[in-house]
């Protein structure tokens with residue numbers, strides 16, 4: 384836990400925080416962090432703006448509920464407003480954040496956690512919070528170097544961590560997109576929950592595949608990054 388009292392951030396209020404670090408993990412993908420001075424539930428998002436009065440965007444928290452630092456994993460959208468500005472920031476620079484919110488939350492029962500790209504963030508937050516029993520984590524990316532947190536995830540999830548790589552292959556990855564895996568795997572229990580997180584195209588396609596394979600609509604829970 385961070386030292387000192389945890390502050391409550393009012394829903395309507397923007398709070399200024401100083402970055403403790405900003406690292407480019409792979410090309411155009413950054414992990415930023417700042418001291419945690421509030422509580423949140425793993426899976427929640429915060430709004431972030433690099434300017435006090437500028438536009439803000441939502442980002443899933445990518446760290447554990449008890450970690451000292453709040454981390455955010457984002458990819459730079461070249462023509463975007465917020466992310467190119469965020470990527471110019473360095474340790475000590477300010478960002479403005481909203482209170483955490485969101486209902487894409489952990490559930491006790493057996494589940495598949497299915498993500499692409501930075502959509503792994505809410506699942507990583509749940510995992511870092513010690514909440515990953517009965518969970519199978521599937522992460523899709525184009526290149527092997529973009530499976531951030533792989534060693535830690537493999538050590539903890541074992542065979543329940545699956546990497547789907549669409550542009551490269553090695554013996555430790557499924558060769559193809561996440562959606563390809565969902566079409567071909569034999570193991571899709573109808574009584575599991577299926578959590579989907581990532582860009583709209585993946586979430587919509589994966590949802591259609593799951594429904595087509597007999598998963599009840601109510602067992603599919605989505606968080607779309609748009």
Ligand SMILES: Cc1cc2nc3c(=O)[nH]c(=O)nc-3n(C[C@H](O)[C@H](O)[C@H](O)COP(=O)(O)OP(=O)(O)OC[C@H]3O[C@@H](n4cnc5c(N)ncnc54)[C@H](O)[C@@H]3O)c2cc1C
Pocket residue numbers: 428440441442443444456457458459460462463464465466467501502504606607608609
């Ligand atoms: C609930 C939720 C949680 C999110 N969590 C995360 C997260 O943890 N990490 C993260 O990286 N993003 C996340 N996002 C996306 C994020 O909120 C922004 O949309 C994204 O960072 C782009 O912001 P921007 O201001 O740089 O681009 P904008 O100025 O918003 O967009 C400029 C243009 O780029 C297009 N565009 C927007 N996003 C993308 C994209 N990802 N790829 C390609 N084109 C795009 C837009 O359609 C628009 O035409 C989340 C979104 C939601 C709704």
